[in-house]
Amino acid sequence: MTGRPSPTTDTAAGGRGTRRALPYAVHTRGLTKTYPGGQDAVRGVDLTVATGEMFAFLGPNGAGKSTTVSMLCALKRPSAGDAWVAGANVLTESHLVRRRVGVLFQHSALEPDLTCAQSLQLHARLHGLSRSDARSRTGQVLSAARLAEHRHARVRTLSGGMRRRLDIARALLHEPRVLFLDEPTAGLDPPARARLWQHLRRLREDERITVFVTTHYLEEAEYCDRLAIIDHGRIVAHGTPAGLKSALGxxxxxxxxxxxxxxxxxxxxxxxxxxxxxxxxxxxxxxxxxxxxxxxxxxxxxxxxxxxxxxxxxPTLDDVFFHHTGRPFDPESGTP
CATH class of the missing domain: 3.30.70.270 (Reverse transcriptase/Diguanylate cyclase domain)
Known part of the structure; x- marks a missing residue:
């Protein structure tokens, strides 16, 4: 990877202060991850996500979604290729990437015996917010998550859907520009999944951020502006949900x-x-x-x-997947 300027280059030092608008929140070229033994988890991914988009990264379990997100968040080092997120290079400016993104992985990191407010204030302090700013921002994100009345409830008492909303609130404390959500609805029942997506669409508008969601639920991609389908580490299709389906004719x-x-x-x-x-x-x-x-x-x-x-x-997104891969979509059919 190189540190040369990209279409996402930004001169701001981080945070949500004054900054030049960027055409792309995420921009990759040939992004690759090869593990010891020669296993290719991600194979030359070219991807662009426009600033302010709700973007779905769709594929079976093991297809390379989580590995790609880990590289985009500067949590794993790419083996080859280039990537910029929120104007920062993931290799040469990893500290800026981490400052400018919020991340929610599949498993909650919330301490079950803390109250909602305690959990958020602790995380805010770890992000470097002052005590007063941590309290203020905690109140803001709890209100955005519609959990203000539960601020003194212990995390373990929340329903699954409420806990995921609290997880998302935690990822928003430092006001990131790009919010990465890895399988955010995993383990939720269909009504809770639908409510969470309503919450995400509202957050995208209220927080003015880019939302990048990985999922293996085909129907969830319909909620997004655009999507990319990854299979065995490669992008096999990308575009709007309607455009990909109509292209099949x-x-x-x-x-x-x-x-x-x-x-x-x-x-x-x-x-x-x-x-x-x-x-x-x-x-x-x-x-x-x-x-x-x-x-x-x-x-x-x-x-x-x-x-x-x-x-x-x-046509459905099932049909799109079949058209590009030659097999039906199976959430369990990805690479190990």
Whole structure:
């Protein structure tokens, strides 16, 4: 890596004072991490995240998401490539990177027997805030997290969703420019996950920061302005959720039949379609479902196959992942 200027170069010394607006909050070129023994966890990642974006880094477990975030936060040293975060080079200006980012990893670092206010004030002091500033900032982030009425509650008494909001509040104490959240909804039930995403969108506006979220939940990427999909250490797709789906130019017909295996084979033979037997249903990518659905059903009916259910869907991020990797998205299918 080098320390030469990048599109994110900034002359500010850190914090949230006066500074020149940056086009990119994150900018990488060929970012690579190779572990002893030759295992490549991250393989030449090129990535840009605009200032103020809500950005999703999407991929299966073990695909390289956490390793990439650790390098971007200057917590792990890249093996090769260049990276700048909030205007600072992750290798030559690591102290500035750490000052300008907030980080939340999967496992909470909160002390369960402290109160919410005590936990935040302690962390603020570790960041170098004075006692008065630590108290003031603690009150601000508790209010932003909608936990002000719980300031005297012990951390262990909070629900899972409330604890994650407190974790995020802790990461915001020093007013970072970029907030990195590694699997922030892991372990939460669907309603709590939805509420946390509402909280993140509100924080992005209120705190005027860039939010960089890693996740293996495909549906969560829909909440973001843009996303990148990483698989086996490489970026396989990037863009807006709508743009990536529309680029496929196809819809999907889903059929539940009396004989899915035979149905898939017939559709491949008679219509030359790429039909997949997924066990419970047959999926067929098409360009126009309104045209193809009656034709496919007629073919199966002519061969004595009963159709119990037929639906058509627009492309999903599952389809995007399959298109770029040749396999369905499986959160557990990443590299070790």
């Amino acid at each position: 196809q819809e999907t017909v889903r059929l539940r039949t009396s004989d899915n295996r035979r149905a898939a084979a017939l559709l491949r033979t008679d219509h030359g379609r790429t039909a997949f037997d997924g066990g419970e249903e047959v999926t067929v990518p098409v360009t126009d479902s309104a045209e193809w659905l009656p034709r496919l059903c007629a073919t199966l009916g002519a061969h004595g196959i009963h159709i119990h259910r037929a639906t058509a869907t627009v």
